[in-house]
Amino acid sequence: xxxxxxxxxxxxxxxxxxxxxxxxxxxxxxxxxxxxxxxxxxxxxxxxxxxxxxxxxxxxxxxxxxxxxxxxxxxxxxxxxxxxxxxxxxxxxxxxxxxxxxxxxxxxxxxxxxxxxxxxxxxxxxxxxxxxxxxxxx
Numbered sequence: 001x002x003x004x005x006x007x008x009x010x011x012x013x014x015x016x017x018x019x020x021x022x023x024x025x026x027x028x029x030x031x032x033x034x035x036x037x038x039x040x041x042x043x044x045x046x047x048x049x050x051x052x053x054x055x056x057x058x059x060x061x062x063x064x065x066x067x068x069x070x071x072x073x074x075x076x077x078x079x080x081x082x083x084x085x086x087x088x089x090x091x092x093x094x095x096x097x098x099x100x101x102x103x104x105x106x107x108x109x110x111x112x113x114x115x116x117x118x119x120x121x122x123x124x125x126x127x128x129x130x131x132x133x134x135x136x137x138x
Contacts, residue, residue, distance in 0.1 A: 005035035006082050009075055010051055010061040013038030016120045017112055018060075021076075028083035059109050073105045 009025070012018045022036055029036075037048065039056045051061060062075035070078060073092050080086040092101040108115065113123040 006033045006065050007070075007075070007078055008035040008037055008063045009079055010037050010039050010048070010056050010063075012057050012060075013040045014124045015112055016116045016122055016125055019125075020120075025079055025083060028085050030083075033082040034079055059106075072109070073101055076105075 009022070011022050013022075025034060026036060037044065039051065039053050041047075044051075045053065055061070059071050060075045062070040062078065064070060064078070077089045077093055080089050091097055117123045
């Protein structure tokens with residue numbers, strides 16, 4: 001992990017909804033606090049042999065600068081905190097709300113292809129474009 005990154009986010013680059021959020025995170029990652037890694041990149045397993053792709057495709061994974069693994073909403077909330085946006089997401093980690101938010105996240109993660117189809121018209125893309133150019137699929 002680069003010294004400047006506080007969190008490596010391992011995302012599904014074939015998920016239109018995931019890529020949409022990654023594009024937003026990239027836009028706000030001015031200070032380079034995030035390192036965003038597509039688990040479907042051709043060299044991913046060589047660079048990150050410690051990441052189980054089968055698990056990472058089912059639930060969002062992150063690795064912080066201290067070497068601690070985060071998953072699901074913990075990754076999402078931490079990533080948005082690091083780019084200083086969507087501070088309200090911290091409420092999802094409050095003790096009484098956390099279990100319900102995690103349940104909702106697991107539902108989303110399990111059904112994201114169907115949700116992506118309803119929202120974007122595509123269940124997945126061969127490789128979604130994550131930069132802000134005009135060829136982007138989202």
